[in-house]
Amino acid sequence: MKILHKLSYFLVSMLISGSVFAHEGHDHNHWSSDSLHLLFYTSFLLMVTFGMAALIKFVLNNIKVESKE
Numbered sequence: 001m002k003i004l005h006k007l008s009y010f011l012v013s014m015l016i017s018g019s020v021f022a023h024e025g026h027d028h029n030h031w032s033s034d035s036l037h038l039l040f041y042t043s044f045l046l047m048v049t050f051g052m053a054a055l056i057k058f059v060l061n062n063i064k065v066e067s068k069e
Helices: 002-016 033-068
Strands: none
Touching: none
16 A cells, blocks of 8 residues: 555646646647647546556456465
8 A cells, every 4th residue: 555655646746746847938829739738638647547457457466366375
């Protein structure tokens, strides 16, 4: 459980700190800004979703192996 707590603190800290994503020339008024942000956040959401699914599968497999022994 300690790993999950550390992971959740890390993810929350990355989402809260907006200055991490700020850089010079980041123009929200550009015509491609909306589609690029949509692509970025969709890929980020998919990465987190598949990562959590893999983690849950790993944990469930380990629980099943330990219970058989």
